[in-house]
Amino acid sequence: MSIKTALALLNEMKAQGVIADYAVCEAVAASNYLDPVATLDLDVFLKMGVGHGKPILIDPTSIFEFLAKKGHEMEGGHVVVDGWPVQFLAPPETLGDEALKNAVYVDADGLSVRIITAEYLAAIALQAGRMKDKLRLLSFLEMDGFDRAAFDDIVRRFNLSESWERIVEEFHLRG
Amino acid sequence: MRNDWHKIESDKNVLRKKRAALPFGEKLRLLDRMRERALLFRNAKRIKQK
Numbered sequence: 001m002s003i004k005t006a007l008a009l010l011n012e013m014k015a016q017g018v019i020a021d022y023a024v025c026e027a028v029a030a031s032n033y034l035d036p037v038a039t040l041d042l043d044v045f046l047k048m049g050v051g052h053g054k055p056i057l058i059d060p061t062s063i064f065e066f067l068a069k070k071g072h073e074m075e076g077g078h079v080v081v082d083g084w085p086v087q088f089l090a091p092p093e094t095l096g097d098e099a100l101k102n103a104v105y106v107d108a109d110g111l112s113v114r115i116i117t118a119e120y121l122a123a124i125a126l127q128a129g130r131m132k133d134k135l136r137l138l139s140f141l142e143m144d145g146f147d148r149a150a151f152d153d154i155v156r157r158f159n160l161s162e163s164w165e166r167i168v169e170e171f172h173l174r175g
Numbered sequence: 176m177r178n179d180w181h182k183i184e185s186d187k188n189v190l191r192k193k194r195a196a197l198p199f200g201e202k203l204r205l206l207d208r209m210r211e212r213a214l215l216f217r218n219a220k221r222i223k224q225k
Binding site for chain 2: 001002003004007028031032033034035036037038039040084106107108109111113143144
């Protein structure tokens with residue numbers, strides 16, 4: 001069981017035009033910046049785009065066909081790659097689109113992996129608002145090198161100020 | 176047994192920062208191991224419930 005197999009496959013799918021682009025999100029992406037937390041699956045944002053002059057990814061069939069040819073089985077809404085369930089997600093609204101556009105490549109033992117940046121992950125966690133998202137957001141706020149100005153800018157531009165104020169109150173972050 | 180909670184918390188923070196500073200490749204191996212362990216616990220729970 002190795003998550004790197006699944007990550008390498010994402011690069012292969014992009015290189016072969018099966019997907020226009022991707023970025024790892026949620027717990028696996030957060031683990032690049034923070035103390036890793038156990039997770040059972042790999043979540044990936046996919047860019048809806050055009051490949052070889054034709055629209056792709058309106059219908060995910062091409063992805064599942066590609067993966068099936070590679071011998072990766074379906075399990076519920078996931079594709080299982082080397083023991084890891086991989087979930088392909090459409091980016092949530094415009095925040096997700098911008099996060100995907102600004103994703104960065106990170107080296108993992110010679111493998112380049114495209115992941116969402118810390119500031120966008122924090123903003124997406126703020127928008128999602130589940131307890132695990134709140135915990136992740138608090139961890140980002142304490143992270144060395146977290147770009148607070150960039151985060152504040154995202155919060156302002158995506159109308160997340162009210163959600164942010166609720167977090168400030170709930171966790172006594174003022175002052 | 177330790178009961179100096181401030182010291183325990185500060186030790187844990189040091190450990191968290193140490194792990195946060197690991198290279199991504201090393202963290203991916205940690206995620207593999209943590210997932211395997213989580214699945215073992217989940218399966219053990221299911222067997223116990225039967």
